[in-house]
Amino acid sequence: xxxxxxxxxxxxxxxxxxxxxxxxxxxxxxxxxxxxxxxxxxxxxxxxxxxxxxxxxxxxxxxxxxxxxxxxxxxxxxxxxxxxxxxxxxxxxxxxxxxxxxxxxxxxxxxxxxxxxxxxxxxx
Numbered sequence: 001x002x003x004x005x006x007x008x009x010x011x012x013x014x015x016x017x018x019x020x021x022x023x024x025x026x027x028x029x030x031x032x033x034x035x036x037x038x039x040x041x042x043x044x045x046x047x048x049x050x051x052x053x054x055x056x057x058x059x060x061x062x063x064x065x066x067x068x069x070x071x072x073x074x075x076x077x078x079x080x081x082x083x084x085x086x087x088x089x090x091x092x093x094x095x096x097x098x099x100x101x102x103x104x105x106x107x108x109x110x111x112x113x114x115x116x117x118x119x120x121x122x123x124x
Contacts, residue, residue: 002027002098002113009094009118012086020081020118022096030054030074033099036081037108038092038120048094050105051079059105086122093117 008020022034036048049060049070058070067086072079079096095117103110 002029002032004096004098004113004115006094006096006115006118009120011121011123014086014088014122014124016086016122017082017084018086018120020083020094020096020120022079022081022115024077024079024098029077029098031100032113033105034070034072034079035097035099035105035111036070036079036094037097038090038094039117040092043092045095045108047106047108049081061106083120086120088122088124091120091122093119 002024003026005023012018031053033052035050037045038048039045047061048064049068051058051070051072055072067084069082096115097111098113099110100112
């Protein structure tokens, strides 16, 4: 199994940028397809984006297309989420997850391992 730790969250003004990191350990990071999810207070967890094991394929939720970019460095066992043009509605706890089996990439139940999350707060 793989352990995941997120970092890079914080407080930023609307229109600003943040780069989140998801560091993996304990297993071969490169074999996992990976995803980012977020959950705001009082709301359900929602899919943000996905990257396949090789970093070739990425998919994004409609509300982040053109603003967020997912990448990964398997040599460093790390996945990234570059967030630009942030909006107050992007405020949430952001979590990374590793997917070792089948299932839809946009569904949280398809993922096997999760990090603890990092808080992103965007002020207006």
